[in-house]
Amino acid sequence: QVQLVESGGGVVQPGRSLRLSCAASGFTFSDYGMNWVRQTPGKGLEWVAVISYDGSKRNYADSVKGRFTISRDNSKNTLSLQMNSLKPEDTAVYYCAKDRVGGGVAGREMDFWGQGTLVTVSS
Amino acid sequence: DIQMTQSPSSLSASVGDRVTITCRASQGISNFLVWYQQKPGKAPNLLIYAASILQSGVPSRFSGSGSGTDFTLTISSLQPEDVATYYCQKYNTAPLTFGGGTKVEIK
Numbered sequence: 001q002v003q004l005v006e007s008g009g010g011v012v013q014p015g016r017s018l019r020l021s022c023a024a025s026g027f028t029f030s031d032y033g034m035n036w037v038r039q040t041p042g043k044g045l046e047w048v049a050v051i052s053y054d055g056s057k058r059n060y061a062d063s064v065k066g067r068f069t070i071s072r073d074n075s076k077n078t079l080s081l082q083m084n085s086l087k088p089e090d091t092a093v094y095y096c097a098k099d100r101v102g103g104g105v106a107g108r109e110m111d112f113w114g115q116g117t118l119v120t121v122s123s
Numbered sequence: 124d125i126q127m128t129q130s131p132s133s134l135s136a137s138v139g140d141r142v143t144i145t146c147r148a149s150q151g152i153s154n155f156l157v158w159y160q161q162k163p164g165k166a167p168n169l170l171i172y173a174a175s176i177l178q179s180g181v182p183s184r185f186s187g188s189g190s191g192t193d194f195t196l197t198i199s200s201l202q203p204e205d206v207a208t209y210y211c212q213k214y215n216t217a218p219l220t221f222g223g224g225t226k227v228e229i230k
Binding site: 060061 | 124157159161166167168169172173178210212214216217218219220221222223224
């Protein structure tokens with residue numbers, strides 16, 4: 001069965017960096033676009049970034065553009081999110097999520113989600 | 124960027140009631156709309172995609188409709204296990220914006 005397991009969350013000071021990972025299993029990882037979505041505690045969902053199945057296309061929310069980088073290693077079935085210049089407003093649970101449909105168009109409906117990892121940006 | 128507005132932000136209904144949630148896009152998005160259900164402490168769960176196609180395994184009491192700018196999620200007969208927050212999301216182009224959510228409770 002599909003499993004997505006995020007790791008790398010924690011407490012970090014403003015301006016510092018953090019790298020999140022998402023280990024995927026139970027499907028052909030290299031066939032699907034992958035996303036990061038975040039949720040501020042007690043608030044709504046915010047899409048963060050998407051990467052195509054082969055890593056050739058990436059898109060970001062304006063709120064993270066230039067600070068966050070999404071990447072993937074298809075040989076290790078791993079999705080990553082490098083977060084630099086972190087701000088208090090980046091505090092959230094970060095989910096990785098799989099596109100329902102594989103192939104060239106990335107950023108679609110998301111049919112499987114991980115359990116999330118909490119990032120807290122605070123001095 | 125296209126904004127997604129959901130209404131109401133919360134509702135309370137009785138078991139067996141018909142419940143309707145609306146989602147409005149600030150510009151036309153054709154049928155590139157998805158609905159998710161999120162129960163407390165859990166990740167979102169895909170309910171409906173392409174505005175009206177029920178995801179495999181989702182109970183048939185859930186249905187979606189709409190195209191362009193106005194969309195609806197309907198629960199035909201509310202069940203206790205439907206207590207959750209429901210989100211719409213558009214996916215025609217990036218950014219993949221979510222609506223603000225609708226919290227559904229049992230009266």
